[in-house]
Amino acid sequence: MSPDRPVVRIVDPRAVRVALGPAMGELDVAPIVLSPPAVPLVAAPPVAGTGVLGGVAETPALMMPPGDTADVVLVDDGPATLRFWRVDERHAVLIEGPGDGAARHPVIMLPLEPTAGPAIGLARREVVVDGWRIEVEIESERRASLRDRARRGREATAHDGPTEVRAIIPGRVVAVSIVPGDSVVAGQQLLVVEAMKMQNELRAPRDGVIASVAVGPGRTIEVGDLLLVLE
Amino acid sequence: MATSRSRSAPSLRKDGGPPFRRVLVANRGEIAVRIIRACHEAGMEVVAVYSDADAAARHVRLADAAVRIGPPPPTESYLRIDAIVEAAIASGADAIHPGYGFLAERAAFARAVEAAGLAFVGPSSTVIEALGDKLHARRLARDVGVPVVPGTLDPAAVDRPDRLVSILAEADRIGFPMLVKAAAGGGGRGMRRVATASELPAALAGGSREALSAFGDGSVYLEREIVPARHIEVQLLGDATGRVVAIGERDCSLQRRHQKLVEEAPAPGLTADERRHLHDLAVRVAAAAGLQNAATAEFLRSPDGTCSFLEVNTRLQVEHGITELVSGLDLVREQLSLAAGRPLSAEALAAASRAADPAGHAIEVRITAEDPARDFTPTPGRVRHWVMPAGPGVRVDTALEAGDRVPPEYDNLIAKIMVHAGSRAAAIDRLRRALDETEIAGVQTSLPFHRFVARDASFADATLSTGWVGERWDGPAAIRRAARLGLLAAGLDALDADQATARAVGASPLPATSVPGAASADGRWARSGRAAAGDRWPR
Numbered sequence: 001m002s003p004d005r006p007v008v009r010i011v012d013p014r015a016v017r018v019a020l021g022p023a024m025g026e027l028d029v030a031p032i033v034l035s036p037p038a039v040p041l042v043a044a045p046p047v048a049g050t051g052v053l054g055g056v057a058e059t060p061a062l063m064m065p066p067g068d069t070a071d072v073v074l075v076d077d078g079p080a081t082l083r084f085w086r087v088d089e090r091h092a093v094l095i096e097g098p099g100d101g102a103a104r105h106p107v108i109m110l111p112l113e114p115t116a117g118p119a120i121g122l123a124r125r126e127v128v129v130d131g132w133r134i135e136v137e138i139e140s141e142r143r144a145s146l147r148d149r150a151r152r153g154r155e156a157t158a159h160d161g162p163t164e165v166r167a168i169i170p171g172r173v174v175a176v177s178i179v180p181g182d183s184v185v186a187g188q189q190l191l192v193v194e195a196m197k198m199q200n201e202l203r204a205p206r207d208g209v210i211a212s213v214a215v216g217p218g219r220t221i222e223v224g225d226l227l228l229v230l231e
Numbered sequence: 232m233a234t235s236r237s238r239s240a241p242s243l244r245k246d247g248g249p250p251f252r253r254v255l256v257a258n259r260g261e262i263a264v265r266i267i268r269a270c271h272e273a274g275m276e277v278v279a280v281y282s283d284a285d286a287a288a289r290h291v292r293l294a295d296a297a298v299r300i301g302p303p304p305p306t307e308s309y310l311r312i313d314a315i316v317e318a319a320i321a322s323g324a325d326a327i328h329p330g331y332g333f334l335a336e337r338a339a340f341a342r343a344v345e346a347a348g349l350a351f352v353g354p355s356s357t358v359i360e361a362l363g364d365k366l367h368a369r370r371l372a373r374d375v376g377v378p379v380v381p382g383t384l385d386p387a388a389v390d391r392p393d394r395l396v397s398i399l400a401e402a403d404r405i406g407f408p409m410l411v412k413a414a415a416g417g418g419g420r421g422m423r424r425v426a427t428a429s430e431l432p433a434a435l436a437g438g439s440r441e442a443l444s445a446f447g448d449g450s451v452y453l454e455r456e457i458v459p460a461r462h463i464e465v466q467l468l469g470d471a472t473g474r475v476v477a478i479g480e481r482d483c484s485l486q487r488r489h490q491k492l493v494e495e496a497p498a499p500g501l502t503a504d505e506r507r508h509l510h511d512l513a514v515r516v517a518a519a520a521g522l523q524n525a526a527t528a529e530f531l532r533s534p535d536g537t538c539s540f541l542e543v544n545t546r547l548q549v550e551h552g553i554t555e556l557v558s559g560l561d562l563v564r565e566q567l568s569l570a571a572g573r574p575l576s577a578e579a580l581a582a583a584s585r586a587a588d589p590a591g592h593a594i595e596v597r598i599t600a601e602d603p604a605r606d607f608t609p610t611p612g613r614v615r616h617w618v619m620p621a622g623p624g625v626r627v628d629t630a631l632e633a634g635d636r637v638p639p640e641y642d643n644l645i646a647k648i649m650v651h652a653g654s655r656a657a658a659i660d661r662l663r664r665a666l667d668e669t670e671i672a673g674v675q676t677s678l679p680f681h682r683f684v685a686r687d688a689s690f691a692d693a694t695l696s697t698g699w700v701g702e703r704w705d706g707p708a709a710i711r712r713a714a715r716l717g718l719l720a721a722g723l724d725a726l727d728a729d730q731a732t733a734r735a736v737g738a739s740p741l742p743a744t745s746v747p748g749a750a751s752a753d754g755r756w757a758r759s760g761r762a763a764a765g766d767r768w769p770r
Contacts, residue, residue, distance in 0.1 A: 018722040020714060025605075027707075029714040034722035073723065084723035090616060090672075094720045107720045108672050110615055123725070126615070127717035128671070131678035132604070132710050134717030138725045169608055170639045174444065192440075196600070196609040196643045198420070198488075199441045 012036070015074075017144040021112075021124060021135030023223075025168065033141050035074045094129075105129060162211055163230040165202070167221045171195030176217055182210045184230070191215070191227060204230065249274040250571030251326040251350065255319040256280070256290065257340075258330030259309060261647060262547070263290035264630045266328050269563035278322040280315055282308030284638040289630040296322055303640045309333045310447075312343050319349055326350035326570055328563075332642055335546040336363045336415070337447075352570040354469075354524045354545045361520045362543040365414050366452055368516070372540040375519045377512050380531055380539045381405055382454030386414055389439040389451060398435070398453075399428055405455050410489075411435055413442035414450035419489030421445060424456065457539065459696035460531040462486065463498045464544075465513035466554045468565060468583075469522035470575045476583035477510035478558050481550055484695040485684065487607050492677065492700065493684055494550040495594045496557045498532075499655055499693035506587040509538055516543060524569045525551075525562060531697075549644065552628060553593035556651040558582040592655040594662050596681040598629075598646040598671070600637045603680040604706035611639035615673030620665035624651045624658075637674055645676065659691055679709055 012035040019031035072079045081102075083095040094105045112124035112135065123138045175192040178184060184204040191202040211229040215221060253276040256266045263279065267290060270277045279294030284303035291297045298318035301308035308314070310333055319327050327344050329352070334340035341356035354362070362368045366386060369379050382405055388394040402409060402425075411434045413421030421442030423434035435451060443449035461484040469475040482498035483491045497506065513528035520543070527548045529541040551562045560582040568576060575583075601607040617633040629646035631637070637645055650665055652658040663685040671678060680700075684690050687703060 014726065016722050016725045018718040018725070020718070024714070027604075027710060027714055029711050029718070032715075032718050032722060034719070034726055036726060073726065075719070075722075082719060082723060084720065084727055086724065086727070092720060092724065094716060094723065096716070096719070105716050105720070107717070108616055108670055109720065109724060110672055125721045125724075126672055127720050128616075129713040129716045129720065130709075131666075131669075131671070131676070131682055132713035132717070133672060133675045134710075134714050136717055136721040138721055170611055171609070175440070192437075194444065195639055196611065196641065198609060199437070199444070200608065201437075 011142045011145060013140075013142060015141035016138055017141045019137050021137050023135045031144075033074075033076055035141070163205060163208065165190070165205065165227045165230055167193070167223055167225045167227055169193065169195050169200060170222045171200070171220075173215045173217055173219045173221060173227075174199065176213060176215070178210050178213065178228070180210050180212050184208060184210060193221065202227065206230070247573070250567045250573065251275050251324075253278060253295075253322070253324045253326075254352070254567070255315070255322065255324035255327045256294070256330065257309070257315045257327050258333055258335075259285050259288060259290055259630070259641065261628045261630045261644065262330040262332075262549070264293060265552075265628050266330060266563055267293045269561060269567065270328075272561075273564055273567060275567070278318065278324050280309070280318055282640075284636075284640055288635075289632065298322060303638060305333065305640060309641075312337070312340050315340075316343050316347050316349070319344075320347060324349065326352055326567070328352035328567070329546065331546050331549055336544065338363060350570045352524070352566050353547075354522055354526055358520055358522055358526075359545045362517075362522070362526065362545050363415070365412065365416065365542045366450075368520075368543050369540070371519055372516045375515050377516055377540045378537070380454050380457060380541055382409070383452045386450040386452055387411075387435055389435045389449065395432060399431060402428060402431055402453055405453055408456045408458075410454050410456050411438040411451050412454055413438065413446060413448070414452055415446040415448040416442060419486075421451060422489050457531045457533060458698055460484075460533055461498070461695055462491075462529065462541075462697055463509065463532050463538065464527045464529040464548070465510055466548070466551065466562070467513055467517045467522060467526045467528060468562075468569065468575060468579055469517060469524065469526075470569055471523055471572055472574055473518070473521070474575060475514050475518040475522050476575060476579065477514050477586050478560060478562070478579070478582050479554050479586045479589050480506060480509055481548075481553060482695060483550060484697050485690075485699055486697050487700045490607075491550065491597065492599075492680065493594065493596050494553055495592065495655070495658075496553040497589045497592070499592075499695070503587045505536065510586055512538060512540065516540060525566050549597070549647070550595050552626060552647060552649050553595045553651075556593035556626065556649060557589040557591055558585070559590065591651060591653045592658040593649060593651040594658050595647055595649040596662065596666070596684070597644055597677065598648060598669075598681070599677045600643040600645050600674050601677050602675045602706075603677050603704070604710035606706075607677070609639070609643050610675045611637045611643070612674040613637070614645075614671065616670060617672075618668070618670035619646065620648060620668040622665070622668075624661050625649070625665050626651070648681075655693070656691070659685060679713070680704060680706070683709065 015033055015035035017031055017033050020029055071083055073082050081098045085093040090108055092107050092109055094107055096103045108128040110126045112126050121139050121143050125136050127134045171193045174194045178190050186204055186206045188204045189201045190204055193200045208230040211231040213228045214226045254270050255278040256263045267277045276295040279291050279297040280300045281291045282301055282303050300314040327349055329335040338356045338360040341351045341359050344351040370384050372379050387398050408426045411423040421438045423438040425431050425434045438451045439449040463480055463482050465480045466478040480498050481494050481496045483494045485493035516528055525547055527544045530538040531541055532538050555562055560578055565579050600610045602610050613636050619627045626649040631645050650658050650661040652661045666682045666685055
């Protein structure tokens, strides 16, 4: 896809885009788009003695890998064999892959308060998979793709600006090693934050000049608090 | 101030009855709960102390009385010797149990407790001074012929830049890589790893600053880093007659940033003779120091089987529970009895005689509020969902419940999950099962790391070393796998929520307080998932 000729995609109105929430930081896991199969699976006539799966298995549905008995959903436009079972308000089971080789993943899913700001249409969830706490945001793919286009327009005219360095852990600032005007190199220690009795050194994310410092020693900080601005 | 609930006085037993009438527990969290349980079982009343962050904590609710000692920062609450001794006197306690951490290894605290005419449940102030000072302990071990890890025997003069040249010369003699360690230390605080001489000045300053903040004493020293090594420690008990016994050893090799993550008892792969030899080294150091009550001697074991003395912790260890599981001895109850001046109990002597031949195998994992994908950085917050494992051979020591906050001011240990079985292999099976039952949401914990350990072949082979975590664990890769599954689950949930909701996602926000699909039990994916699950789950 060339940048000057954006491909206009027909978006299934039922499709959803799921992305990691901002709290997940720098984790490089791309958002995914899920939609029901483009051609709906034909509802099988009731067969005595078989359940829903049995019915589907006997239906020569499009998009269904040969010999498979599971449900197919489109993930990023490709078919994937996935089943999802909501056990109760908190517990669910994700079954990935076809047949006997399917991997079963119990998950815990809890709602999260919406973030402040323009988050209309965005649902947030905390999903715990294999002990990992994953924050996700779900929205309509149609809406998300519109927003993407708007952002690309903005970015075309944007330029490199100052970097706001914010707290990634709550704690107490115990040492500040820089003052405004200092030149720093990537990796240089800027602050020391004490949390749970451990001292955590905050290092410069890139080369630059300290524009301002928002905290001093002794200051208690929360996640997201502005610590300093790097130019 | 103190509120008191009445509890019927327990009757005197043949062993002379409860060692004390009322015990103040100068700690918080799971260890305070653990000690309260032992006191109540032995028929003693308990006074809890708490900071404002813990006013409604479980240890406060379990105690018979509770005294507020200050605001959340430890220096203004759990580290305040005057406030705690005053609380003990005001509430009529006759003994103080310090737990671990906080004031447990401060000789000044033990001295203040002794001066107030109260019993200190732990070694005396003089023994804490002798063994708690890591440098003194190293000299003591050398004097009784116990091999020590190479390093300095005097504190490094971090506040004297003019002495830097001599420190660097000393460092060259010891050899790199080395560790800067806090003389008053423990738990990895104040510790820094130094690979080259150029890193040393910064490590000395940083380590000293952290040590000062954590222990009120900024003295640091240098010690060679022995890699690969196993960290093995010996549980010791001593009484007023001068008798010191070993109750068994623990392997604590799985560490991250010098904090233990997994411990097991006994140490795998040692012969009974090797165990006896190690126990003997530990007893020798402790006896030379005149140990009374409980302590733990720590050793590094090189691949060739050589054990070098590291330090003695003059307190109850976090991981004492696994020794209790394989020895059958209640170490906290024994501590209380010893603190009352009684000799080692018959149970303790019997456990000591079986120390080289323990009953089965126990493993503990420390569930901490730390992110194992981001180098185990702290993750304080509110626990939204909390299910701990149970069933045969499982013991959980925790003070947390769903809805509780993990405060940023204190240690990040939130639960100890221990398993006990007839063999190491069976204990690992049991651990895997127990961790699969464990459910925590709201804060990221070390749970994914522990699930990995319980399934890892090299852990099953007991190929352990203090470098194991860094070599085997790839947290970022593990969380990426989980993140993709999380995205799929959330997406399927949204698709599965009835068609109307799926269409409405763009038009109106999903209600944040209710989960779409939770109530609509007849969504397409729900139906098929249930059927599939039903097929594989016997009913």
